[in-house]
Amino acid sequence: MKSSSEKNDFWLRTLNIRSEESWLVKKLFLLQFLQGAGIAFFFTASFALFLTRFPITELPYTFIYSSLLLWAVGFIYSRIEHKFSISNLSVIITVFMVLSMLFFRLLFEFVHSDIFLYWMLSWFSVLYLLNNLEFWGLASLLFDVRQSKRLFGVISAGDIPAKFIGYTLALLTVEYIGTINLLWAGAVCMLASIPFLISIKRSGRLQEVHHVKTHQPKKATHKVTRIVKNFAGNTLIRRLAALSIIVTGSFIIISYAFYAGVKEAYHDDVSLAKFIALFMAVVRLIALVVKMIFTGRLINKLGIIKSLLLTPIVLLFLIFCIISTQNMPDYQRWIIYLFGATSIVVDILRSAINTPVFLTIMQPLSSHERLRAHTIVKGIMDPFASLFCGVMLLLMVHYQHKIDLLLLSYILLAICILWVIGIYRVNNQYLKTIVKTISNRYFNRENFTIKDTGTLEWLKEKAMIGTETEVINILNMLYKSSNVMTYELLQALLKHPSDKVKSTALKLMQQKKYPDAPDLLLPFLQGEKNNAIIADSITILCMNDTDEKLILPYLDNPNQEVKKAALAGLYFYGSGDSKEKATAILSQMISSENFEDRKIVAEILSNQESFVQTEMIRTLMNDENREVKKTAFLAAGKSGKEDLLNELINRIDTEEIEIIQPLFIAGEKALPVISGYINSEKATRLQKERLILLCGRIGGSRAHHILMKLLNSHEEENMIVIKAMYRSDFPLELSEHPLIFSTAKKLLLRSATIIYMLNSIDHIQSKYQLLVNSFRLELIDLRESLLYLFALLYDREHINKVRTAYATGKKESIINAMEIIDIAVRKDLAINFNTIFEPGNVAERMHELKKIYPVEFFENAERILVQVLSEDIRPYNNWTTACSLYTTKKQQHSIDEKLIKKYTDSENVLLRETANFAL
Numbered sequence: 001m002k003s004s005s006e007k008n009d010f011w012l013r014t015l016n017i018r019s020e021e022s023w024l025v026k027k028l029f030l031l032q033f034l035q036g037a038g039i040a041f042f043f044t045a046s047f048a049l050f051l052t053r054f055p056i057t058e059l060p061y062t063f064i065y066s067s068l069l070l071w072a073v074g075f076i077y078s079r080i081e082h083k084f085s086i087s088n089l090s091v092i093i094t095v096f097m098v099l100s101m102l103f104f105r106l107l108f109e110f111v112h113s114d115i116f117l118y119w120m121l122s123w124f125s126v127l128y129l130l131n132n133l134e135f136w137g138l139a140s141l142l143f144d145v146r147q148s149k150r151l152f153g154v155i156s157a158g159d160i161p162a163k164f165i166g167y168t169l170a171l172l173t174v175e176y177i178g179t180i181n182l183l184w185a186g187a188v189c190m191l192a193s194i195p196f197l198i199s200i201k202r203s204g205r206l207q208e209v210h211h212v213k214t215h216q217p218k219k220a221t222h223k224v225t226r227i228v229k230n231f232a233g234n235t236l237i238r239r240l241a242a243l244s245i246i247v248t249g250s251f252i253i254i255s256y257a258f259y260a261g262v263k264e265a266y267h268d269d270v271s272l273a274k275f276i277a278l279f280m281a282v283v284r285l286i287a288l289v290v291k292m293i294f295t296g297r298l299i300n301k302l303g304i305i306k307s308l309l310l311t312p313i314v315l316l317f318l319i320f321c322i323i324s325t326q327n328m329p330d331y332q333r334w335i336i337y338l339f340g341a342t343s344i345v346v347d348i349l350r351s352a353i354n355t356p357v358f359l360t361i362m363q364p365l366s367s368h369e370r371l372r373a374h375t376i377v378k379g380i381m382d383p384f385a386s387l388f389c390g391v392m393l394l395l396m397v398h399y400q401h402k403i404d405l406l407l408l409s410y411i412l413l414a415i416c417i418l419w420v421i422g423i424y425r426v427n428n429q430y431l432k433t434i435v436k437t438i439s440n441r442y443f444n445r446e447n448f449t450i451k452d453t454g455t456l457e458w459l460k461e462k463a464m465i466g467t468e469t470e471v472i473n474i475l476n477m478l479y480k481s482s483n484v485m486t487y488e489l490l491q492a493l494l495k496h497p498s499d500k501v502k503s504t505a506l507k508l509m510q511q512k513k514y515p516d517a518p519d520l521l522l523p524f525l526q527g528e529k530n531n532a533i534i535a536d537s538i539t540i541l542c543m544n545d546t547d548e549k550l551i552l553p554y555l556d557n558p559n560q561e562v563k564k565a566a567l568a569g570l571y572f573y574g575s576g577d578s579k580e581k582a583t584a585i586l587s588q589m590i591s592s593e594n595f596e597d598r599k600i601v602a603e604i605l606s607n608q609e610s611f612v613q614t615e616m617i618r619t620l621m622n623d624e625n626r627e628v629k630k631t632a633f634l635a636a637g638k639s640g641k642e643d644l645l646n647e648l649i650n651r652i653d654t655e656e657i658e659i660i661q662p663l664f665i666a667g668e669k670a671l672p673v674i675s676g677y678i679n680s681e682k683a684t685r686l687q688k689e690r691l692i693l694l695c696g697r698i699g700g701s702r703a704h705h706i707l708m709k710l711l712n713s714h715e716e717e718n719m720i721v722i723k724a725m726y727r728s729d730f731p732l733e734l735s736e737h738p739l740i741f742s743t744a745k746k747l748l749l750r751s752a753t754i755i756y757m758l759n760s761i762d763h764i765q766s767k768y769q770l771l772v773n774s775f776r777l778e779l780i781d782l783r784e785s786l787l788y789l790f791a792l793l794y795d796r797e798h799i800n801k802v803r804t805a806y807a808t809g810k811k812e813s814i815i816n817a818m819e820i821i822d823i824a825v826r827k828d829l830a831i832n833f834n835t836i837f838e839p840g841n842v843a844e845r846m847h848e849l850k851k852i853y854p855v856e857f858f859e860n861a862e863r864i865l866v867q868v869l870s871e872d873i874r875p876y877n878n879w880t881t882a883c884s885l886y887t888t889k890k891q892q893h894s895i896d897e898k899l900i901k902k903y904t905d906s907e908n909v910l911l912r913e914t915a916n917f918a919l
Contacts, residue, residue: 042182050118058118093133094193096130100126236426236430237373252386253389308357322342323406503532503533518544542568551574598623602634617636637662640666648673671698689720715873716874722788755836760861771880779836878910904919
């Protein structure tokens with residue numbers, strides 16, 4: 001026999017509810033149950049009484065009246081919603097609904113005209129609106145967007161059994177108590193829901209997510225204005241509002257068409273009440289099953305857009321079936337039957353799928369915008385739909401003198417097409433809203449140009465009178481956007497009193513040749529005393545074919561910086577005697593006993609790309625002085641010579657730090673050398689990691705090709721390769737997608753395995769806290785690697801927002817980030833990723849993971865330790881392995897010594913020492 005707790009867990013899992021949510025879900029379910037039952041009694045009575053006393057052609061008037069009532073009630077609601085907390089407002093609204101039901105019951109006794117039945121039936125829409133605003137106002141503040149996708153279908157399902165029971169009781173009792181007395185039952189049910197509202201208020205859960213602000217009289221007169229501004233300014237709300245009109249309008253038209261057929265079959269209020277109750281009871285029973293068990297899972301599996309598309313696609317199919325019957329004998333009867341079927345199917349989909357998803361879309365909005373969106377969609381847009389449908393149907397009756405169901409089918413066809421278009425527009429804005437919710441900070445660097453006269457004049461003025469910081473910022477923008485400096489601007493900059501401004505301008509001039517440089521700089525040098533600026537000027541003059549005789553005197557300058565600039569300029573750009581003289585001086589300096597002279601030569605050689613003095617560089621690479629050697633390495637990288645690059649990488653064992661930057665400077669020329677070393681047997685794991693990341697830093701098509709090969713052949717280095725691919729802005733080809741998807745699935749499987757491990761030792765966490773923490777770090781690394789892959793496959797900016805959200809550690813941001821994953825990433829990967837990395841209890845995630853990953857379970861800690869220590873293909877982090885080794889000793893586990901001994905020769909010091917400790 002199963003215990004009560006096991007049975008409870010079974011039902012929670014079946015309904016996709018987490019244990020910590022169960023109390024609140026139960027309260028909301030019962031709240032919706034009682035209020036739904038009350039509204040069901042009211043609808044059955046008012047609708048049956050109306051149809052028995054008026055022809056179906058009068059029904060459109062109730063649509064118009066209800067739109068007027070809805071606007072009036074929506075207006076009043078918008079005026080008072082900020083005067084009360086949401087919990088107090090809910091109680092007030094419920095009491096008002098009870099009193100309104102009692103009012104219509106008493107009115108029936110004292111008013112003998114049937115005119116009030118128009119308003120009574122119209123009032124049903126008001127009750128439905130108030131129930132929605134109250135209930136979803138509470139729910140939207142109690143749950144985040146991920147919870148809403150799972151739970152909105154469950155908590156809102158309370159009205160389905162309520163209506164089923166309500167309609168069933170109406171069916172059984174109406175013959176004995178009379179149709180109008182159903183209003184007493186409705187009022188009692190509504191009154192019984194108030195204790196649940198009070199219970200939710202006292203729980204304190206609302207205060208956690210919504211802090212009510214005190215009412216400010218100054219702003220009271222602008223409530224409607226603020227709603228209109230919110231509607232106009234928020235694109236998501238605007239598109240939801242437009243879609244709401246389309247959706248509600250289609251439901252009204254379908255219901256009207258069906259009831260037109262029903263009216264022909266039943267002629268008294270009791271029989272009509274029985275039929276309506278029976279019909280509604282069957283519909284609600286089917287909807288209950290769908291909503292309780294399938295809605296949350298279906299929304300999670302299909303995603304927002306596919307879930308929303310389900311209803312219009314099914315409706316389109318049914319409409320085509322209705323239209324196709326026009327050539328059949330007795331087609332009018334078939335159309336009525338098909339409209340009945342359509343009404344049932346669409347009502348179920350509306351209740352079970354469309355409404356929960358629609359409300360979920362509002363969840364990324366702020367609390368205030370969310371409540372306002374509910375008010376706009378339900379209190380303003382639904383009345384528009386009701387008014388539009390009422391007027392349209394009245395015009396049809398006026399001109400055709402009947403209800404043409406075939407014409408209504410064509411109208412619904414057009415509405416469905418608009419419906420589908422509206423869904424795609426909403427989905428697009430939903431993603432943008434989530435991204436904006438995570439982070440509102442965007443940095444867009446615009447290209448800064450100085451081609452127009454106005455900009456040039458402004459820059460010249462700033463160069464003369466602007467502060468040092470202002471001018472340097474402008475010049476940095478020019479530098480980043482690779483703009484060429486104009487002669488006039490340079491003249492102005494070189495007259496600036498700040499040496500930093502002059503130096504920055506000269507650095508910009510070194511980007512490319514300036515034919516006018518001699519005319520500009522030779523006069524400038526005569527009065528300049530700053531040696532650094534003189535040195536930069538000499539470099540520019542040499543680059544621009546200045547008369548070498550004017551440069552020769554600087555070879556004897558007492559300042560080393562100036563002398564070095566002249567020496568380098570004549571050596572690299574000079575010709576004839578000047579170049580020979582510079583070469584002779586360099587050869588003399590390279591043999592000097594003064595390391596400063598040798599360092600100057602190394603610096604000169606390292607400041608120029610692609611030249612032929614290989615022997616000079618090799619000599620300096622073997623210099624006894626570390627600084628000279630380090631500078632010579634940079635020169636070797638700049639040279640791009642294969643023999644020098646090979647010599648560099650062969651020094652990785654002894655001078656790893658010094659050779660990484662020169663290899664990076666060599667760029668793509670170094671890639672064959674780096675690739676060869678990675679694939680060699682002498683490369684250690686740490687060296688491989690650093691060289692793989694270096695490939696990512698270098699980038700380019702050749703680097704991408706190497707990284708893709710490594711991803712396929714070096715599974716143990718996959719996470720490092722993925723990081724390198726991401727950093728290199730890897731442009732994936734379509735043919736490469738299968739390998740990326742396969743790698744992502746392997747990482748997800750590994751992540752699930754770690755969740756299983758954590759679950760196995762969760763109940764004894766105090767003994768294995770070190771191991772638990774190391775596994776959590778593993779999960780963070782795996783999550784980052786997966787997000788790197790997703791950034792390669794999908795929108796990089798959106799995925800980066802997800803990474804940022806996880807980095808904040810804030811649950812609300814992470815939940816919104818998971819929605820981006822759900823929308824942007826391929827569905828199977830998205831579902832698995834979100835199941836693994838959703839914040840919360842590990843045990844709660846296990847139930848879903850068992851369905852996705854039937855991997856080996858870990859019955860005890862010893863089995864986990866063996867798994868970690870025996871892994872070779874995809875080894876765990878050094879820290880996780882070290883923690884496992886330490887735990888074997890600390891908790892006295894019997895682990896095969898061979899597993900431990902293989903780490904005693906590890907290149908990692910921590911692993912070596914911990915393995916020896918464990919032995």
